[in-house]
Amino acid sequence: MPGFIQRAVSAEANANYNAKLRTTILSQHTAIVTLQPDLSIQSTATTPLGFQVVQTVELLPGKGDAFAASMKEDYLPAYKKAGVKDYWVFNTNQGGPGGERTLVRPIAKYADLDQQGLLAKAGLTEQQQDKIGERRNATLASGIKTEVYRFIPELSYGMPGQTRATN
Numbered sequence: 001m002p003g004f005i006q007r008a009v010s011a012e013a014n015a016n017y018n019a020k021l022r023t024t025i026l027s028q029h030t031a032i033v034t035l036q037p038d039l040s041i042q043s044t045a046t047t048p049l050g051f052q053v054v055q056t057v058e059l060l061p062g063k064g065d066a067f068a069a070s071m072k073e074d075y076l077p078a079y080k081k082a083g084v085k086d087y088w089v090f091n092t093n094q095g096g097p098g099g100e101r102t103l104v105r106p107i108a109k110y111a112d113l114d115q116q117g118l119l120a121k122a123g124l125t126e127q128q129q130d131k132i133g134e135r136r137n138a139t140l141a142s143g144i145k146t147e148v149y150r151f152i153p154e155l156s157y158g159m160p161g162q163t164r165a166t167n
Contacts, residue, residue, distance in 0.1 A: 033090035033102055039071045043085040048151045049106035056145040059099035063139035067101065070139065074132040078122035099141065113148065
């Protein structure tokens with residue numbers, strides 16, 4: 001089936017668009033990821049915030065369950081206590097390492113990056129924060145890659161879907 005742009009316009013207009021677009025692309029990566037609702041915090045928001053803090057981690061082989069346990073037992077309760085309304089964890093199914101996880105936290109503005117860390121904001125002591133960090137770091141194959149993306153509404157669509165029964 002033709003892509004959504006070609007379906008919206010003609011094949012000629014789509015080819016014209018792609019010719020112009022190709023000159024603006026430095027690199028491209030495509031992956032299929034799946035939201036992990038049990039490792040995420042989801043509000044009922046339908047409008048994305050202005051920015052997303054995106055962290056990518058690669059897990060050591062066989063450490064998926066330990067990573068999930070740390071998220072459920074350590075991070076999610078603390079993040080909720082710190083007032084986080086949305087925090088999404090995605091598994092990479094295709095287009096990256098099998099143990100790759102993508103962690104996304106929407107924020108309203110760049111100044112939010114200067115705020116106190118979420119674990120500290122939740123009232124955890126430095127010792128508690130270190131213990132939680134050590135537990136998660138024991139599951140990681142490499143460091144955490146962090147990027148901040150600005151949301152551009154006219155070039156974007158959708159929010160992660162709310163979970164629903166699939167009976």
